[in-house]
Amino acid sequence: MSQNYLKVKGLSKKFGNVVALNNFSLEVARGELVTLLGPSGCGKTTALRLVAGLERQDSGTIFLESRDLTLIPAHHRNMGMVFQAYSLFPNLTVAENVAFGLQMRKVDRSARIKKAHELLDLVGLDSQSARFPHQLSGGQQQRVALARALAFEPEILLLDEPLSALDAQVRSNLREEIRRLQLSLGTTTLFVTHDQEEAMSISDRVGVMNEGRLEQIDTPDDLYNHPKNVFIANFVGLMNQVSGTKTGKSVSVFGANLKVKNEVVTDGRVLVYIRPEFVELECTESDADAKVISRLFLGSVSQVICQLNDGTIVHSLLSSRMSAEFAPGIRVKIRVNEDEVLVSNG
Amino acid sequence: MSKVRSQLSLIVVLMSLGIFFLLPMGAAFEYSIRNGLEGGYSFKNYLWAIREEDFVYYALRSFWLSSLTVVITLMVLVPLLTWIHVTKPRVQGWIDGLSLLPLVIPVVAFAVGAQLALPDVVKNTVLELPFLYFILSLPYAYRALDIGLRAIPLKTLVEAARSSGANWRRTITTVIVPITRTAVLATVALTFALSLGEYTLTVLLHWDTFPTWVTFVAQENLLGAIAISMMTLIIPFLLLAAISLLTPSSKNER
Numbered sequence: 001m002s003q004n005y006l007k008v009k010g011l012s013k014k015f016g017n018v019v020a021l022n023n024f025s026l027e028v029a030r031g032e033l034v035t036l037l038g039p040s041g042c043g044k045t046t047a048l049r050l051v052a053g054l055e056r057q058d059s060g061t062i063f064l065e066s067r068d069l070t071l072i073p074a075h076h077r078n079m080g081m082v083f084q085a086y087s088l089f090p091n092l093t094v095a096e097n098v099a100f101g102l103q104m105r106k107v108d109r110s111a112r113i114k115k116a117h118e119l120l121d122l123v124g125l126d127s128q129s130a131r132f133p134h135q136l137s138g139g140q141q142q143r144v145a146l147a148r149a150l151a152f153e154p155e156i157l158l159l160d161e162p163l164s165a166l167d168a169q170v171r172s173n174l175r176e177e178i179r180r181l182q183l184s185l186g187t188t189t190l191f192v193t194h195d196q197e198e199a200m201s202i203s204d205r206v207g208v209m210n211e212g213r214l215e216q217i218d219t220p221d222d223l224y225n226h227p228k229n230v231f232i233a234n235f236v237g238l239m240n241q242v243s244g245t246k247t248g249k250s251v252s253v254f255g256a257n258l259k260v261k262n263e264v265v266t267d268g269r270v271l272v273y274i275r276p277e278f279v280e281l282e283c284t285e286s287d288a289d290a291k292v293i294s295r296l297f298l299g300s301v302s303q304v305i306c307q308l309n310d311g312t313i314v315h316s317l318l319s320s321r322m323s324a325e326f327a328p329g330i331r332v333k334i335r336v337n338e339d340e341v342l343v344s345n346g
Numbered sequence: 347m348s349k350v351r352s353q354l355s356l357i358v359v360l361m362s363l364g365i366f367f368l369l370p371m372g373a374a375f376e377y378s379i380r381n382g383l384e385g386g387y388s389f390k391n392y393l394w395a396i397r398e399e400d401f402v403y404y405a406l407r408s409f410w411l412s413s414l415t416v417v418i419t420l421m422v423l424v425p426l427l428t429w430i431h432v433t434k435p436r437v438q439g440w441i442d443g444l445s446l447l448p449l450v451i452p453v454v455a456f457a458v459g460a461q462l463a464l465p466d467v468v469k470n471t472v473l474e475l476p477f478l479y480f481i482l483s484l485p486y487a488y489r490a491l492d493i494g495l496r497a498i499p500l501k502t503l504v505e506a507a508r509s510s511g512a513n514w515r516r517t518i519t520t521v522i523v524p525i526t527r528t529a530v531l532a533t534v535a536l537t538f539a540l541s542l543g544e545y546t547l548t549v550l551l552h553w554d555t556f557p558t559w560v561t562f563v564a565q566e567n568l569l570g571a572i573a574i575s576m577m578t579l580i581i582p583f584l585l586l587a588a589i590s591l592l593t594p595s596s597k598n599e600r
Contacts (some may be wrong), residue, residue, distance in 0.1 A: 054505050074508040085499055087506035091524045103520075104511035145506075152511065
């Protein structure tokens with residue numbers, strides 16, 4: 001996929017003395033759904049707002065294909081946006097809200113009403129078209145906001161944590177709906193969230209941000225399985241941190257020698273990062289590394305939580321059938337079923 | 347028991363307020379229909395007022411000057427406050443303080459100073475009055491509008507409108523004003539009423555408007571002047587009634 005539809009290069013933004021965005025660059029392909037994921041204050045919303053034109057960058061450029069958007073005001077960028085807070089206009093009906101963008105583009109009344117009904121039908125709310133926003137639930141309001149953002153066929157759809165105010169069930173349904181709509185309409189989408197599950201489940205690629213920088217952007221699989229650094233390894237998914245000894249390009253942990261992925265770490269005591277699914281357990285009385293303290297049944301898989309002799313907690317993800325024998329109190333030996341690991345100075 | 351008590355308290359408060367406002371008006375009305383030394387009551391003072399040749403001239407003059415003040419107030423305050431709320435929330439405190447200055451600056455100093463700052467086009471013409479009335483009504487108009495803008499998620503709504511393709515002008519006219527219409531109407535009513543009744547500044551600048559004319563005719567016929575004042579009360583009342591009708595109640599709120 002050629003990633004040159006939206007090209008953001010070297011964006012920086014300060015609010016007073018606080019650096020919100022530091023030399024941020026991103027390329028998004030046409031029709032792609034890219035998510036910016038990161039902890040609060042990492043700059044992901046600032047990046048989205050700069051792309052939308054709702055904030056002015058201190059430096060950097062924004063191009064949409066060959067069109068330079070850097071200094072174009074928000075209302076001329078043709079980007080639909082859904083906000084975290086409910087943003088429907090309370091004085092307009094649901095249909096009028098959806099048709100608002102078309103009205104601003106001077107589309108004639110009959111055409112915009114027809115389009116509004118089409119979009120409302122897509123989000124399953126055509127029957128509510130004559131209602132006012134306060135008569136809808138939070139999930140319905142965000143669906144209408146999505147329809148409004150899509151009605152004028154934006155070149156990019158921008159989603160600023162649109163699901164965070166909703167309860168778990170509605171959130172799950174709506175994120176699937178967003179993905180379904182995005183795929184069926186082929187709208188290039190930039191999505192901002194702090195929820196990993198949301199990001200990993202619907203995105204073509206996920207960019208992880210930290211302190212105003214894009215640390216890594218990759219497919220959800222690559223991000224999880226091949227994190228480029230310790231921050232991403234810790235931020236994306238569950239990660240065990242255990243003590244090991246590094247010598248040259250290998251590290252010794254739980255009696256095994258594993259290859260070190262990142263080589264900038266000095267030799268000696270280090271922290272080794274291992275995913276729970278690569279931690280295997282074996283019941284033993286002698287030579288045990290840890291004691292099982294609890295087992296969480298998650299359906300087809302279970303999470304077994306162990307405590308090492310030095311007090312460190314280690315999570316192991318096993319099939320529920322295999323994990324049945326690891327009851328609390330059982331002593332276990334730990335094996336790492338992974339060849340290459342990330343380490344950091346402990 | 348407590349419900350009955352709270353209802354009683356409400357009735358007492360409403361009656362006290364009613365007496366506070368209605369008693370002076372009732373007394374003024376009673377005074378305006380007196381026949382003077384002849385005794386008895388009639389509407390002859392009202393008839394006298396209407397037949398005065400300058401009544402219509404000054405009433406219309408004050409009406410359009412006040413209307414112009416309202417237009418200036420809305421054209422300046424609505425975009426300015428919206429812009430400040432959305433883009434410069436930190437300066438709200440300063441603007442808040444500045445808006446109170448017309449209350450503390452003596453009218454004489456204000457009249458001379460503000461007049462000097464006006465554009466030449468309006469300086470020394472009657473058109474300077476709406477600009478000066480605008481400043482005088484600022485403490486009230488600003489607050490009425492500010493309350494309305496604070497009551498809505500203004501930043502999100504403005505950004506939603508702009509990202510949907512609305513420029514600032516259309517955002518204000520198609521989104522902000524309709525949503526805050528109660529606050530806008532309150533601003534209109536306050537500005538209009540204050541401008542219509544403004545006397546001190548007008549006299550200092552040697553202009554004649556309805557209030558200065560009423561003062562003049564009061565020297566000739568005091569009861570007639572009170573009748574005129576009673577008639578001019580109708581306009582603010584009509585405005586307040588319009589606000590009540592246009593303000594959605596909790597039951598039929600859209």
